[in-house]
Amino acid sequence: MDHPAGTSPDILFDVRRVTRRFDGVTAVADVSFSVARGECVSVIGPNGAGKSTLFNLLSGADVPDEGVIRFDGEDVTGFAPERFAARGVARTFQHGRVFGNLSVLDNVLIGAHARLELARRGLPGVGAVAELLRALFAPPGVRREQERLDGEARAILARFGSRLMPRIDSPAHSLSYANRRRVEIARALMLQPRILLLDEPTAGMNESETAEMLALLLELKGEGTTILLIEHKLELVMTLSDRVIVLDDGRKIASGAPDAVRNDPAVIEAYLGHRQVGRDASQRAAVA
Structure with a gap:
C-alpha cells in the first residue's frame, strides 16, 4: 500500500x-504514489505502460x-x-547515455x-567563466578539490571491480553496452x-552480469540509498524491492509488497492477457 500523502516526515518523493498526454494519447494517467527514505520501490509493467515517461516527469x-510532484516536502513540479x-535526484536512462x-x-x-x-548557487553565466579561470590557473584549493573528486570517482568505480577499473582511462565509446550502463x-x-532513479539498469546484461548488478543494488540499499527502479527482470524486482508499483496503459493497476503484486490477477492479466492467466508463477516470471 502507498504511503498516504503528507503523513510522514520520511516521505522523500510524493x-x-x-498525468501526461502526448497529442491526445495519455502516457501517464492520474498516477499517485510515494517513496520513503531508504526504501526501494520498483515500477513494472508491459512495454508502453508509461514507466519511462513517469521517470522523465520525476527528473x-x-x-x-496535471498533478503535483513533491520532493522532501517541496513542490518541484515542472x-x-x-x-x-x-x-539530489540522480537517474539513468532506458537507453544508456555516456x-x-x-x-x-x-x-x-x-x-x-x-x-x-557555483552550480548550486545557480548564477547564470558565472559558472562557465569561473570554471574556465579555475582550469587555467588552478589555485591550490581547486587542485585539492579535483584530487578529492578524483578519489571519490575511483572509489565508486571500484564498486564495479574488474568491469570498469582496468578501463578507467578508456574512452566510453570503446566499452561494451553493459559496461556503458555501469558507467x-x-x-x-x-x-x-x-534518491537514485534507475531505468532498466540490467538491460542487455546476461545472467551473471544481472547477478552482479543485483549484488551492487542490494549493497546500496543496505547503505540506506533510496532507489526507484524500472526493471523487466521480475526475479530481481522481487528480491530487491520493498514495494512494487504496476503500470498498464499509463495507469497504476496495483501496488504493494512484491509477493502480493506478483500474484495479483490484474497484474497477471496485464502481462499475459486473458487466455493465459492460468500459467504457474515460474512461467509468469519468465514472461515478465
Whole structure:
C-alpha cells in the first residue's frame, strides 16, 4: 500500500495524480504514489505502460499536464533537470547515455557537476567563466578539490571491480553496452544522490552480469540509498524491492509488497492477457 500523502516526515518523493498526454494519447494517467527514505520501490509493467515517461516527469526531463510532484516536502513540479539534480535526484536512462569521447573516469566526474558550489548557487553565466579561470590557473584549493573528486570517482568505480577499473582511462565509446550502463550508474552515484532513479539498469546484461548488478543494488540499499527502479527482470524486482508499483496503459493497476503484486490477477492479466492467466508463477516470471 502507498504511503498516504503528507503523513510522514520520511516521505522523500510524493507524487499526486500526475498525468501526461502526448497529442491526445495519455502516457501517464492520474498516477499517485510515494517513496520513503531508504526504501526501494520498483515500477513494472508491459512495454508502453508509461514507466519511462513517469521517470522523465520525476527528473525534470518532462513536465506533467496535471498533478503535483513533491520532493522532501517541496513542490518541484515542472523543475528543470538541473534543479532536480541539485536536490539530489540522480537517474539513468532506458537507453544508456555516456559521453563517448570522454574517458570512463571523466564520465563519472561529470556526475559531481551539480555539487559544485557555483552550480548550486545557480548564477547564470558565472559558472562557465569561473570554471574556465579555475582550469587555467588552478589555485591550490581547486587542485585539492579535483584530487578529492578524483578519489571519490575511483572509489565508486571500484564498486564495479574488474568491469570498469582496468578501463578507467578508456574512452566510453570503446566499452561494451553493459559496461556503458555501469558507467552511467557510477556517474549517478557521483552526485551523492538522495534518491537514485534507475531505468532498466540490467538491460542487455546476461545472467551473471544481472547477478552482479543485483549484488551492487542490494549493497546500496543496505547503505540506506533510496532507489526507484524500472526493471523487466521480475526475479530481481522481487528480491530487491520493498514495494512494487504496476503500470498498464499509463495507469497504476496495483501496488504493494512484491509477493502480493506478483500474484495479483490484474497484474497477471496485464502481462499475459486473458487466455493465459492460468500459467504457474515460474512461467509468469519468465514472461515478465
